Amino acid sequence: MRAYRDEFPVLHQQVRGKPLVYLDNAATTQKPQCVIDAVSRYYRHDNANVHRGVHALSERATAQYEAARTTIQQFFNAAHRHEIIFVRGATEGINLVANSWGMSNLRPGDEILLTGMEHHSNIVPWQMLCERTGAVLKVLPIDDDGALCMDALPQLITERTKLLGVVHLSNALGTINPIASLIEKAHAVGAKVLVDGAQSAAHMAIDLQALDVDFFVTSAHKMYGPTGVGILYGKASLLDAMPPYQGGGDMILTVSFEASTYNSLPYKFEAGTPNIAGVIGFAAAVNFLQKIGLVGIAAHEAMLLDHATKQAERFEGLRLIGTAAEKASVLSFVMKGVHPHDLGTIVDAQGVAIRAGHHCAMPVMQRFGLPATARASFALYNNEADIDALFCALDKAQRMFA
Amino acid sequence: MLYFALWTKHSGCLLKGGGVFDLRDLYQQVIVDHNKNPRNYGILAEANHHADGHNPLCGDQLHIDILTDDEGKIIDARFEGEGCAISVASASLMTEAMKGKSVAEFETLFDAFQHMVTADLDAMANEEVLGKLTVLAGVKEFPSRIKCAILCWHTSRTALADKKEVAVTE
Numbered sequence: 001m002r003a004y005r006d007e008f009p010v011l012h013q014q015v016r017g018k019p020l021v022y023l024d025n026a027a028t029t030q031k032p033q034c035v036i037d038a039v040s041r042y043y044r045h046d047n048a049n050v051h052r053g054v055h056a057l058s059e060r061a062t063a064q065y066e067a068a069r070t071t072i073q074q075f076f077n078a079a080h081r082h083e084i085i086f087v088r089g090a091t092e093g094i095n096l097v098a099n100s101w102g103m104s105n106l107r108p109g110d111e112i113l114l115t116g117m118e119h120h121s122n123i124v125p126w127q128m129l130c131e132r133t134g135a136v137l138k139v140l141p142i143d144d145d146g147a148l149c150m151d152a153l154p155q156l157i158t159e160r161t162k163l164l165g166v167v168h169l170s171n172a173l174g175t176i177n178p179i180a181s182l183i184e185k186a187h188a189v190g191a192k193v194l195v196d197g198a199q200s201a202a203h204m205a206i207d208l209q210a211l212d213v214d215f216f217v218t219s220a221h222k223m224y225g226p227t228g229v230g231i232l233y234g235k236a237s238l239l240d241a242m243p244p245y246q247g248g249g250d251m252i253l254t255v256s257f258e259a260s261t262y263n264s265l266p267y268k269f270e271a272g273t274p275n276i277a278g279v280i281g282f283a284a285a286v287n288f289l290q291k292i293g294l295v296g297i298a299a300h301e302a303m304l305l306d307h308a309t310k311q312a313e314r315f316e317g318l319r320l321i322g323t324a325a326e327k328a329s330v331l332s333f334v335m336k337g338v339h340p341h342d343l344g345t346i347v348d349a350q351g352v353a354i355r356a357g358h359h360c361a362m363p364v365m366q367r368f369g370l371p372a373t374a375r376a377s378f379a380l381y382n383n384e385a386d387i388d389a390l391f392c393a394l395d396k397a398q399r400m401f402a
Numbered sequence: 403m404l405y406f407a408l409w410t411k412h413s414g415c416l417l418k419g420g421g422v423f424d425l426r427d428l429y430q431q432v433i434v435d436h437n438k439n440p441r442n443y444g445i446l447a448e449a450n451h452h453a454d455g456h457n458p459l460c461g462d463q464l465h466i467d468i469l470t471d472d473e474g475k476i477i478d479a480r481f482e483g484e485g486c487a488i489s490v491a492s493a494s495l496m497t498e499a500m501k502g503k504s505v506a507e508f509e510t511l512f513d514a515f516q517h518m519v520t521a522d523l524d525a526m527a528n529e530e531v532l533g534k535l536t537v538l539a540g541v542k543e544f545p546s547r548i549k550c551a552i553l554c555w556h557t558s559r560t561a562l563a564d565k566k567e568v569a570v571t572e
Contacts, residue, residue, distance in 0.1 A: 339485065340486075341460055341486040341547070342486045342487045342488070345425075345546075345547060346425060349425045356460075357460055358461055365461070371460075371463070371485075400425070400429060401438075
């Protein structure tokens with residue numbers, strides 16, 4: 001992986017007079033030169049609106065935009081390219097499903113089952129949906145290690161369950177959830193499953209057909225791609241039956257003041273001029289990931305997490321939050337006597353970027369009785385020296401507050 | 403102060419011009435001490451003004467009790483809550499500073515404190531009014547931490563105005 005670090009220009013800088021150590025990858029990853037180039041090349045040479053013009057630039061823009069859809073379809077092994085809907089990100093993908101599928105399928109008393117480790121983006125849209133439909137939200141709890149309490153599942157997943165929303169990889173804890181088994185159990189009671197892959201997609205190979213998942217969302221910016229773009233994957237049969245989410249250009253066939261007819265998939269869900277440059281950059285990021293290979297990336301990051309976990313366990317006064325057996329790329333912790341925000345500022349002064357806060361997962365914080373945690377999260381370009389720099393900075397913080 | 407990092411609102415970038423960065427500018431010993439041993443911590447049962455403060459972005463929670471006399475002089479003040487060293491030290495120092503002040507004097511102090519932590523870097527703090535509170539001047543070099551220092555002040559202002567709302571820093 002060492003060679004790939006050189007491909008990320010932003011990493012080669014000093015912050016606060018120290019070499020940057022970027023360990024906030026769960027918030028967003030840095031971008032390799034090939035992604036920056038793809039976005040820049042598009043604006044320099046091919047910028048035009050898609051699906052509209054007959055001129056050369058529009059045809060080039062359209063061709064690249066649609067080629068990106070195929071790249072992403074193949075990366076996740078979706079059955080059809082029209083099952084890949086470009087959205088602003090995972091959050092918009094979830095809102096689309098909640099509004100479109102949710103409003104047409106949920107009745108009062110129906111249940112939506114979430115887990116105790118969901119990101120706010122996979123909680124709030126469902127709460128809003130429950131308020132509008134009279135459906136009821138249920139929550140699969142998490143144990144002291146930050147793993148799902150699978151024993152509690154049989155009581156919670158019943159014929160009333162219409163949808164299970166589950167995060168693949170927890171951004172706050174690092175837990176990898178057993179989504180294959182959850183999907184199987186949900187399907188056994190007739191429930192649909194939405195998997196939030198915002199955190200997982202850059203860290204492990206995902207085969208949507210093998211998983212048989214109904215809906216899957218992710219964001220490009222956590223996969224070395226641009227911000228403001230992501231995908232909703234949905235099984236074609238489900239997407240076909242769903243009403244449009246937003247109205248506008250590109251999602252229609254005909255419009256008159258009496259009535260409009262809607263375009264077919266995927267365009268039915270892509271109203272307005274999309275983030276064309278973002279989509280092209282997203283495909284470049286996916287190509288970059290494929291070139292390196294997710295198996296190698298996962299192995300490298302597992303080594304980093306292991307190295308970090310061992311140092312954390314030796315560090316007196318440090319408590320890991322999230323110690324599930326299956327984990328990836330996230331080290332969440334608290335230090336006795338030092339608030340996470342102070343930790344964040346102090347390690348930042350050593351050039352080390354980590355996140356401090358509730359990680360948009362307040363229920364996880366409540367579960368562990370904490371206002372916040374500090375979180376280091378890893379990417380393919382991190383190395384053991386980055387982790388050593390983190391623990392050196394943490395040691396400094398501890399001594400400062402002693 | 404001037405030899406420390408310069409932050410510009412436009413670039414959001416520290417260390418402009420390669421200035422020397424010293425964490426002790428933010429975490430001065432007084433702050434570390436007030437965080438470890440906060441003064442006026444706890445509930446003031448006889449208080450006649452109360453308010454809660456909340457910083458949803460970082461989860462800081464604060465409760466402030468203030469006792470004023472008939473003339474509107476602050477007799478006593480206490481706080482309770484959870485937060486970072488900056489927010490705890492700020493509340494500790496604030497409750498010390500406000501005792502014996504009139505509500506009008508508190509407002510003067512509020513304005514001087516707010517100016518100190520939010521004004522341009524080269525603006526001088528009003529040391530005459532602020533006294534010991536100037537140890538928090540370093541906060542303005544850390545834009546993401548200004549709210550930590552100022553939440554307790556907004557909470558006290560809300561308490562003294564007898565507003566029923568939860569104080570925020572916006």
